[in-house]
Amino acid sequence: MNDAPRTYDVVVIGAGPVGENVADRTRAAGLSTVIIESELIGGECSFWACEPSKALLRPVLVRADARRVVGLDPGMGGALDAAAVLAHRDEIVSNWTDDDQVDWLTSVGVDLVRGHGRMEGPRHVAVRTPDGATVRLEARQAVAVCTGSRAALPDLPGLDTLRPWTSRNATSAHEVPGRLAVVGGGVVAVEMATAWQGLGAQVTLLVRGTGLLSRMEPFAGEMVADSLREAGVDVRFDTTVASAVREDGPGSEVRITLADGGQMVADEILFATGRAPRTDDIGLESIGLTPGSWLTVDDTGVVPEVPGGWLYAAGDVNRRALLTHQGKYQARITGAVIAARANGESLDERPWGAHQTTADTAAVPQVVFTHPEIASVGLTTTEARRTGRHVDVIDYEIGSVAGAVQYAKGYQGKARMLVDPDRSTVVGVTFAGPGVAELLHSATVVVAGETPVERLWHAVPAFPTISEVWLRLLETYRG
Numbered sequence: 001m002n003d004a005p006r007t008y009d010v011v012v013i014g015a016g017p018v019g020e021n022v023a024d025r026t027r028a029a030g031l032s033t034v035i036i037e038s039e040l041i042g043g044e045c046s047f048w049a050c051e052p053s054k055a056l057l058r059p060v061l062v063r064a065d066a067r068r069v070v071g072l073d074p075g076m077g078g079a080l081d082a083a084a085v086l087a088h089r090d091e092i093v094s095n096w097t098d099d100d101q102v103d104w105l106t107s108v109g110v111d112l113v114r115g116h117g118r119m120e121g122p123r124h125v126a127v128r129t130p131d132g133a134t135v136r137l138e139a140r141q142a143v144a145v146c147t148g149s150r151a152a153l154p155d156l157p158g159l160d161t162l163r164p165w166t167s168r169n170a171t172s173a174h175e176v177p178g179r180l181a182v183v184g185g186g187v188v189a190v191e192m193a194t195a196w197q198g199l200g201a202q203v204t205l206l207v208r209g210t211g212l213l214s215r216m217e218p219f220a221g222e223m224v225a226d227s228l229r230e231a232g233v234d235v236r237f238d239t240t241v242a243s244a245v246r247e248d249g250p251g252s253e254v255r256i257t258l259a260d261g262g263q264m265v266a267d268e269i270l271f272a273t274g275r276a277p278r279t280d281d282i283g284l285e286s287i288g289l290t291p292g293s294w295l296t297v298d299d300t301g302v303v304p305e306v307p308g309g310w311l312y313a314a315g316d317v318n319r320r321a322l323l324t325h326q327g328k329y330q331a332r333i334t335g336a337v338i339a340a341r342a343n344g345e346s347l348d349e350r351p352w353g354a355h356q357t358t359a360d361t362a363a364v365p366q367v368v369f370t371h372p373e374i375a376s377v378g379l380t381t382t383e384a385r386r387t388g389r390h391v392d393v394i395d396y397e398i399g400s401v402a403g404a405v406q407y408a409k410g411y412q413g414k415a416r417m418l419v420d421p422d423r424s425t426v427v428g429v430t431f432a433g434p435g436v437a438e439l440l441h442s443a444t445v446v447v448a449g450e451t452p453v454e455r456l457w458h459a460v461p462a463f464p465t466i467s468e469v470w471l472r473l474l475e476t477y478r479g
């Protein structure tokens, strides 16, 4: 073991999408950069989250659309070839290998150390490598923690012997379970219920609250619940799991007892009950922080609790927005901040400045890939009420737009626009309907750009596209 640390300007812990982007930005700015990864380069998103889940969902959503387009071969609306879908998913995740990402890291000049990274006091990181050696690293400028999150499981008796599905199993399984119980009412729950029901499982969705997608506009969750039921999912609200056991050992069915005394059985049970930060074993105690905690950052990406301004945290681990694109945005800005400080330049910390993650609080876009798709950015009515923001709320049925009539027979969809009447700008948009995912960036541009409503009136949507919903929302608002 060589105890002398290797010195770099920047040490990045975790090579998910966010760590990769921090490293790319700091290296592009001329700073020597090393990245540490304990599993696969590309992280959760590439191998057990965004990419495989969307590969499972795409055929399910296309089939739902195809069922509403007149004149197609009726076979297109029939059963999916689950084996082909799962094989395509395997291809999308390169069979859980990361050779391409390693090549990319090499091409941008970022060094890679494989192994588990732990901080050992300020600016020092020790990596335990797969062969049992220790590589010590020292950062001249910055350590960026980009270790992401893992599934959080509820504290239920017998969970250790149950071997439940988490999001990892739900995105990587190679067989369709006969009966799948899904616990939770958030994004993972509704997407995975959609996917596995579509692939042939009988899904039961056990939701402890009274609706789905509670952080979105209420109509979004209501439409998704209706559609899941139409697809055959047994959606149960106000339902809490008290215990779940495999009475006859591994491979046997799961017996689930509900808080009201009810019982049910399933072949697999997925807990889609939120996320926990991967900070329990990264040496936080050596720099005065609590292991297992989320890392709170300021709008430049710095962890202000740690003196000296050398510790940054980006992506899921800072809990600002658990989304790949938003973490990558934080990464680009964090990289620019590290580079500016290294060069002795002052920071542009005005709102929307080059060194401020303003969009984290004003314009976070998200698409939920269900049928219907849910696409939202900025404020919701609940959030406006909670924060005391006065907004005008404009609703429109997307099905009335000519583009939607062409898209599918009996198109059902709803749009909601929130306008700040004092500034005459759009501060939030939610679309719910088939095919609205690609509409979302128009809304993100409008919200982040703070485009005045008067100018939006001159942004003409093409006919006949679903984007004409913008015109209808503005007509409704202006009267």
Ligand SMILES: Cc1cc2nc3c(=O)[nH]c(=O)nc-3n(C[C@H](O)[C@H](O)[C@H](O)COP(=O)(O)OP(=O)(O)OC[C@H]3O[C@@H](n4cnc5c(N)ncnc54)[C@H](O)[C@@H]3O)c2cc1C
Pocket: 013, 014, 015, 016, 017, 018, 019, 036, 037, 038, 039, 040, 041, 042, 043, 044, 045, 046, 048, 049, 050, 051, 053, 054, 115, 116, 117, 118, 146, 147, 148, 149, 167, 171, 188, 278, 281, 282, 314, 315, 316, 317, 321, 322, 323, 324, 325, 326, 327
């Ligand atoms: C089922 C599912 C579907 C999702 N779908 C979407 C979607 O469609 N769109 C979207 O925007 N978001 C989606 N998300 C969220 C998205 O996956 C995360 O926001 C994103 O992966 C966060 O990226 P990250 O780089 O911060 O963390 P991660 O992707 O978790 O990467 C962190 C990396 O750090 C490594 N690491 C951790 N600790 C250490 C250590 N001590 N030493 C070395 N390496 C370490 C890990 O191995 C991992 O590779 C989904 C999430 C789930 C669970």
Ligand SMILES: NC(=O)c1ccc[n+]([C@@H]2O[C@H](COP(=O)([O-])OP(=O)(O)OC[C@H]3O[C@@H](n4cnc5c(N)ncnc54)[C@H](O)[C@@H]3O)[C@@H](O)[C@H]2O)c1
Pocket: 154, 155, 183, 184, 185, 186, 187, 188, 189, 191, 207, 208, 209, 240, 241, 272, 273, 274, 275, 321, 322, 323, 366, 367, 368, 369
């Ligand atoms: N398309 C996308 O953008 C996408 C897809 C999947 C995940 N994600 C991201 O991943 C993150 C994690 O998703 P998630 O669905 O796991 O979390 P979530 O926070 O969205 O939802 C968790 C759900 O589990 C419920 N829950 C929590 N503890 C429970 C318990 N003990 N018993 C029963 N129910 C419980 C909550 O009430 C909630 O309905 C989200 O923040 C999301 O942004 C994004």
